[in-house]
Amino acid sequence: MGDFSSIFDQLFNGGSAGARRNGPVQGNDLRYELRITFEEAAKGCKKSFDFYRNENCDVCSGSGAKPGTQPVTCQTCHGAGQVRVSAGFMTTVRTCTACGGSGQTIKDKCTACGGSGHKRVRRTANPNIPAGIDNGQTIVMNGQGEPGLRGGPNGDLYITVLVKPHKIFRREGYNLLLELPISFTQAALGAEVDVPTLDGTIKHKIPEGTQSGTEFRLKGYGIQQLRSSAKGDLIVKVKVEIPRSLTEKQKDILRQFDETTTGHEFEGRKSFIDKVKDLFN
Numbered sequence: 001m002g003d004f005s006s007i008f009d010q011l012f013n014g015g016s017a018g019a020r021r022n023g024p025v026q027g028n029d030l031r032y033e034l035r036i037t038f039e040e041a042a043k044g045c046k047k048s049f050d051f052y053r054n055e056n057c058d059v060c061s062g063s064g065a066k067p068g069t070q071p072v073t074c075q076t077c078h079g080a081g082q083v084r085v086s087a088g089f090m091t092t093v094r095t096c097t098a099c100g101g102s103g104q105t106i107k108d109k110c111t112a113c114g115g116s117g118h119k120r121v122r123r124t125a126n127p128n129i130p131a132g133i134d135n136g137q138t139i140v141m142n143g144q145g146e147p148g149l150r151g152g153p154n155g156d157l158y159i160t161v162l163v164k165p166h167k168i169f170r171r172e173g174y175n176l177l178l179e180l181p182i183s184f185t186q187a188a189l190g191a192e193v194d195v196p197t198l199d200g201t202i203k204h205k206i207p208e209g210t211q212s213g214t215e216f217r218l219k220g221y222g223i224q225q226l227r228s229s230a231k232g233d234l235i236v237k238v239k240v241e242i243p244r245s246l247t248e249k250q251k252d253i254l255r256q257f258d259e260t261t262t263g264h265e266f267e268g269r270k271s272f273i274d275k276v277k278d279l280f281n
Contacts, residue, residue, distance in 0.1 A: 024152035028054075030145045031158045036129060038166035042198055042223050044131030051125060051157070054118040054146045060110035062147070064117035069108045074099035118147075127159055132174065132226040135163040168196065174223040174232030179239050182206060187240045197221045197234055204236070212240035 032051050040047075056062030065071050073079040077096035081103040085092050095101040109115030127139055138160050145155025170177040182193060190208030194201045195218070204216065215237050222232025246254070 023150065025149040026152045027146040027148040027155035029155040029158060031160065032125070033160050033162055034127075034129075035162045035164060037164050038169065038171075039198060040129060041133050041135070041161065041163045042131065044133075044224075045129045046126065047129055048124060048126050050122055052120055052122050053144075055121045056147050057110060057113035057117055057119050059112035060117065062117045063106075064110055064113065064115045065106045066108035066110050071102075071104035071106050074103055074105050077103065079103040125157060125159070129161065130226055131224040132228075133161055133163075134171070135161065137161055169198070171223060172235075174225050176222045176232065176234045177237070178234060179237050181239045181241050182210075184240055184242060186210075187212070187238070195234075195236060206238070210238055210240075212238060214238045 030051065030053055032049070034047060034049060036045065036047065057064070060067060063071060074081075074096060076098035077083050081096055081099065081101040082093050083096050085094060096103075099105050106115050110117070113119050123144075125141060125144060127141060129139070133139075138158050141157040141159065143154045144157035147154055168178060176198070178196070180193070180195060182191070185191075186193065186206055187210045188208065190210070191206050192203050193206055195204045197218075198221075202218075202221075204218065215235055218234040218236060220231045221234035224231050243250075
């Protein structure tokens with residue numbers, strides 16, 4: 001049976017920590033928040049933005065060493081990147097402070113990057129924003145993150161989409177919600193009204209006697225579904241507006257109208273009156 005430190009390495013480091021540490025490592029992922037308009041999210045678009053990432057120094061090719069020299073094996077950890085510290089019967093493994101866990105030290109540092117092996121570079125991303133994307137969803141651009149170590153692949157660029165609210169539309173899944181104000185006369189007599197959509201204005205028939213709060217569903221006028229040509233619906237909620245100021249002539253007309261009603265014209269009021277009568281009978 002091996003000594004305790006060997007057993008510890010097998011149990012907690014898999015016995016191959018040095019091999020993993022010296023192998024290829026994928027680069028860091030990057031994240032970016034992209035703000036787009038409601039219409040851009042609904043219809044899709046192509047965007048462009050600048051971002052910064054660390055890239056390998058073009059002078060030392062990412063080694064961190066002065067051109068013509070090479071990093072050498074760390075004399076403290078002998079290339080392992082870790083050192084064992086014993087305290088009684090317990091042995092712990094820590095990252096080597098001399099080489100930072102790389103297993104190598106640089107005697108003559110590259111003057112271009114100061115020995116870090118990388119530099120800050122501004123790049124431009126041109127992501128395609130798919131139609132139907134929603135607020136908070138993420139687009140991944142593979143390989144646009146930071147370079148990997150020891151020949152490892154680049155990381156990825158994660159773009160979180162932030163959609164600006166619309167002035168009149170509200171989104172619910174792939175459906176659009178719209179509150180449409182109409183006049184008392186349009187609601188009572190019926191009318192053909194202009195209904196705004198994301199693609200322009202369409203005509204819609206409001207039946208006579210329409211009540212405030214009535215909803216109409218216009219098929220296919222909503223948001224396009226992701227990776228599909230299908231669309232949601234536009235749900236129009238009617239709001240009957242009561243005029244705040246009337247001329248005396250308009251008031252007289254309304255009084256005459258009220259005097260000629262029997263109560264049966266108003267379903268809600270008739271139902272309420274019937275319920276009140278039942279309370280006292």
